[in-house]
Amino acid sequence: MSEPDRSTLHAPRSTPFDERLLLAERTDQEINQAVLQPMIQTGRGFWALVTVLGAIVAWGLYAWGYLVYWGIGVTGKNRPVYWTLFITTFVFWVGISHAGTMISAVLRIFKADWRRPITRGAEAMTAFALMMAGLYPLIHLGRVWKFYWMIPYPNNRLMWPNFQSPLMWDLVAIFTYLIGSTLYLYLALIPDMAMARDHTAGWRYRLYRALALGWRGTEAEWHKLHRALGIFSVAIIPIFLSVHSIVSWDFAVTIQPRWHSTIFAPYFVIGAVYSGLAALASILVIVRRGMRLQEFLRAEHFDALGKLVLVAGMAWTYFWFSGFIVEWYGNEPVVRELIRQEVAGNLAPLFYLQMSANLTPIGLLVFKRVRTTPALLLAATLLVNVGMYTERALIVIGSLQRNHLPFNWGLYRPTWVEVSIVAMTFAGFTLLYTLFSRIIPFVPVWEIKEGRLRYTLRRIGRLLVPTAAEIE
Amino acid sequence: MAQDVKPSAEAAPRWALVVDLDRCTGCQACVVACHAENNVPVAGEKQAIYGRWMHWIIIHRYWEGEYPNVKARFMPVMCQQCTEAPCEPVCPVFATYHNPEGLNAQIYNRCIGTRFCGNACPYKVRTFNWFQPEFPEPLTEQLNPDVTVRSRGIMEKCTFCIQRIRRAEIEARAEGREVADGEIQPACVQTCPPGALIFGDLNDPDSRASQLARSHRSFRLLEELGTAPAVIYLKGGEANV
Numbered sequence: 206m207s208e209p210d211r212s213t214l215h216a217p218r219s220t221p222f223d224e225r226l227l228l229a230e231r232t233d234q235e236i237n238q239a240v241l242q243p244m245i246q247t248g249r250g251f252w253a254l255v256t257v258l259g260a261i262v263a264w265g266l267y268a269w270g271y272l273v274y275w276g277i278g279v280t281g282k283n284r285p286v287y288w289t290l291f292i293t294t295f296v297f298w299v300g301i302s303h304a305g306t307m308i309s310a311v312l313r314i315f316k317a318d319w320r321r322p323i324t325r326g327a328e329a330m331t332a333f334a335l336m337m338a339g340l341y342p343l344i345h346l347g348r349v350w351k352f353y354w355m356i357p358y359p360n361n362r363l364m365w366p367n368f369q370s371p372l373m374w375d376l377v378a379i380f381t382y383l384i385g386s387t388l389y390l391y392l393a394l395i396p397d398m399a400m401a402r403d404h405t406a407g408w409r410y411r412l413y414r415a416l417a418l419g420w421r422g423t424e425a426e427w428h429k430l431h432r433a434l435g436i437f438s439v440a441i442i443p444i445f446l447s448v449h450s451i452v453s454w455d456f457a458v459t460i461q462p463r464w465h466s467t468i469f470a471p472y473f474v475i476g477a478v479y480s481g482l483a484a485l486a487s488i489l490v491i492v493r494r495g496m497r498l499q500e501f502l503r504a505e506h507f508d509a510l511g512k513l514v515l516v517a518g519m520a521w522t523y524f525w526f527s528g529f530i531v532e533w534y535g536n537e538p539v540v541r542e543l544i545r546q547e548v549a550g551n552l553a554p555l556f557y558l559q560m561s562a563n564l565t566p567i568g569l570l571v572f573k574r575v576r577t578t579p580a581l582l583l584a585a586t587l588l589v590n591v592g593m594y595t596e597r598a599l600i601v602i603g604s605l606q607r608n609h610l611p612f613n614w615g616l617y618r619p620t621w622v623e624v625s626i627v628a629m630t631f632a633g634f635t636l637l638y639t640l641f642s643r644i645i646p647f648v649p650v651w652e653i654k655e656g657r658l659r660y661t662l663r664r665i666g667r668l669l670v671p672t673a674a675e676i677e
Numbered sequence: 678m679a680q681d682v683k684p685s686a687e688a689a690p691r692w693a694l695v696v697d698l699d700r701c702t703g704c705q706a707c708v709v710a711c712h713a714e715n716n717v718p719v720a721g722e723k724q725a726i727y728g729r730w731m732h733w734i735i736i737h738r739y740w741e742g743e744y745p746n747v748k749a750r751f752m753p754v755m756c757q758q759c760t761e762a763p764c765e766p767v768c769p770v771f772a773t774y775h776n777p778e779g780l781n782a783q784i785y786n787r788c789i790g791t792r793f794c795g796n797a798c799p800y801k802v803r804t805f806n807w808f809q810p811e812f813p814e815p816l817t818e819q820l821n822p823d824v825t826v827r828s829r830g831i832m833e834k835c836t837f838c839i840q841r842i843r844r845a846e847i848e849a850r851a852e853g854r855e856v857a858d859g860e861i862q863p864a865c866v867q868t869c870p871p872g873a874l875i876f877g878d879l880n881d882p883d884s885r886a887s888q889l890a891r892s893h894r895s896f897r898l899l900e901e902l903g904t905a906p907a908v909i910y911l912k913g914g915e916a917n918v
Contacts, residue, residue, distance in 0.1 A: 275808060276830055277807055278829075283728035285728070285801045286728075354787070366771075370767050371793075458766075461799075610754070616728075
């Protein structure tokens with residue numbers, strides 16, 4: 206048999222398998238190099254980005270120091286608007302963190318094959334978004350130097366924290382989720398660390414050798430890894446649901462009008478999935494270009510992810526509407542005033558921005574062309590997160606501006622300190638993610654190789670036939 | 678919880694404040710007295726306009742009618758010392774809790790400043806120390822030694838002048854008698870020129886506050902929320918100009 210000529214190889218490209226077969230032609234070695242090369246070669250643009258992000262983070266840290274030195278008064282908070290942009294951004298980051306688990310755990314359980322190249326990016330997003338979210342409960346404290354009074358441990362004050370308080374549930378849920386998702390990220394990383402260890406030298410070699418935990422790729426090791434991942438995938442889903450439910454209860458357990466709602470927990474969870482998946486799509490489009498991963502992150506992946514965003518968006522709309530219509534018909538005085546503020550009052554610009562930014566992407570993502578064109582997908586998914594951020598601001602800040610006694614109504618204006626600290630976490634997230642993508646293989650190589658076994662070219666007689674197989 | 682532990686019905690008073698809206702002229706003398714008694718800092722004009730006044734009593738002022746037939750309605754609103762206080766369960770560090778006398782106590786040194794209680798309170802009577810409180814000379818000369826001077830970053834609110842309650846109780850115990858009705862006077866009650874504020878024990882059916890609480894004019898603020906406040910308002914009529 207001679208080498209298959211290019212014409213026969215190109216012939217099956219018109220079938221739905223065409224893209225999946227791209228990797229079938231590659232050897233393991235080529236895949237390793239395609240992933241490792243962009244990590245090691247960093248251009249001037251990369252360092253410029255790191256410098257800019259680092260500067261924003263440094264400025265945000267200065268703003269935080271200023272806040273701690275002078276007091277919460279340097280923010281725009283007042284009575285009755287006691288929670289503002291910090292809590293808004295906290296909810297936003299917790300929301301972003303939800304997509305990682307959604308992609309990795311849920312899709313792993315459902316054996317969705319397209320998850321393979323994007324799991325690592327999603328898990329890293331979860332971990333870093335949670336780290337940013339975790340800063341806000343500290344930043345917003347009036348006396349941050351006493352934060353450890355919330356931690357339950359035997360102490361000389363003879364005091365336990367109050368487990369009736371949703372803030373304590375928050376603390377427990379977020380720490381559990383942070384630990385769980387970090388371990389989950391790391392578990393799936395071990396075989397790739399071993400791969401990287403075998404292909405690098407210098408400090409990278411020493412780092413990867415430590416992180417690989419002596420992985421050799423034996424049958425028993427793979428068996429244990431798959432078992433551990435299976436257990437984690439199932440165990441992390443209830444945590445994932447609880448985290449954003451609890452965040453919603455920070456609001457819903459009070460009797461503040463518009464916060465006191467039974468639908469808040471599922472509404473927040475679905476909103477988190479919507480914004481998280483959209484953020485993941487945005488990030489993948491950017492990283493794919495920055496690290497030249499076009500071969501791994503292909504139209505089929507963006508297509509599937511886009512569909513998931515679409516479904517989450519429709520579910521969000523349903524939950525939003527279910528909450529809104531009940532409040533509208535309930536017509537309770539304060540709620541009526543708040544709704545009037547939204548549809549025709551002070552909050553109207555934000556409200557219409559929120560609705561258009563959340564609903565337009567649903568209309569756009571219906572089209573396959575939008576889902577598979579990176580620039581259009583980026584625009585649509587960035588729009589989703591503009592909408593979701595505004596939604597959180599409306600819930601947190603908008604609701605607090607009105608309450609039962611009109612004499613207590615207030616208005617909130619942000620200050621440079623708040624804006625700087627919010628910018629700090631956006632820059633900090635991007636910085637961590639950028640550095641991570643140069644140290645850790647961004648696409649999980651072992652999962653891709655595993656998935657590659659599904660779609661192969663087999664020789665039947667004189668033809669090369671694309672075949673698909675059922676694998677774990 | 679603490680509120681369930683009562684030695685006996687008589688032993689535990691239920692302190693209450695009656696506010697007669699017919700008598701209130703909106704003169705704000707109670708606000709000033711409260712500032713002086715409780716070491717409440719003055720926020721200043723700029724902060725106050727932005728909604729950061731620190732008063733423990735806020736005189737709500739509502740306009741009724743159109744010019745020239747305008748009426749001003751005044752309603753002093755202080756911490757309502759709710760029986761079912763929404764601020765209490767949300768505090769992660771027990772800085773706000775229910776004391777055995779049914780008062781809603783705020784422990785300044787325990788507060789870490791999450792401001793969750795401020796959001797949970799439907800009356801918005803909790804105030805926050807946005808900056809380090811300042812007492813320009815010679816105000817430091819008149820700070821009340823019985824009351825903590827608070828630091829920045831913590832919540833504070835009306836305590837029903839708990840230091841005065843404690844002093845009267847201790848003196849009565851030393852003399853081997855019960856606290857007499859009217860013996861305890863929070864600073865606002867003591868100061869109110871038209872006598873619109875009356876303080877007393879609701880568990881004593883003969884106290885003046887108890888009698889007024891049974892008046893057909895009595896109501897509690899936002900009663901429908903189920904917070905069961907200990908501040909009782911007497912409806913204002915035409916006398917309120």
